[in-house]
Amino acid sequence: GIQVEQSPPDLILQEGANSTLRCNFSDSVNNLQWFHQNPWGQLINLFYIPSGTKQNGRLSATTVATERYSLLYISSSQTTDSGVYFCAVRTGSYKLIFGSGTRLLVRP
């Protein structure tokens, strides 16, 4: 089956710093989403981005489907950005396959 790998697994930032999270996938996908799981366990949709680039405030994402990767950019990080960031892909099997996540801690 398709493999989804995220890097780095852990990231510690000082408030105000920028970061890039990466998601690699091993096969063609129908869609790709980025989620943020906050400390209370809620999964927050960040981007639905099977290809191209999108921006939402301090966050932006780029997916290059032909090269099988996606990047999530966080600029001017805040403590509320802490949590786990998941990349998830969908193929023709109806299933959403999650990467193992990047755990982010933003220190004040």
Place this chain on the structure above:
Amino acid sequence: EAQVTQNPRYLITVTGKKLTVTCSQNMNHEYMSWYRQDPGLGLRQIYYSMNVEVTDKGDVPEGYKVSRKEKRNFPLILESPSPNQTSLYFCASSFGQNTGELFFGEGSRLTVL
């Protein structure tokens, strides 16, 4: 507001006592699914439904049942819960079967003693 609603959000129960976790979406989505999340194992799919009266097993269906009698509702039933079903459960829905943005509920934290 478009949303997926799960209930209960938190539940502590005992082994063998049947329980149902409800899931409802107001977006007229065809596809609905249940996941469980466990430390070190990530999110794993339990069951999914492509439309009313159409359901299928995911990766970890043992010990669970589902039904899809109405488009908006997709309850998860634990007929005889066991401690290994202690987990964080998520319901999700999307318009399409394998395309389209997937929306998640807020999660239901279940503890089976």
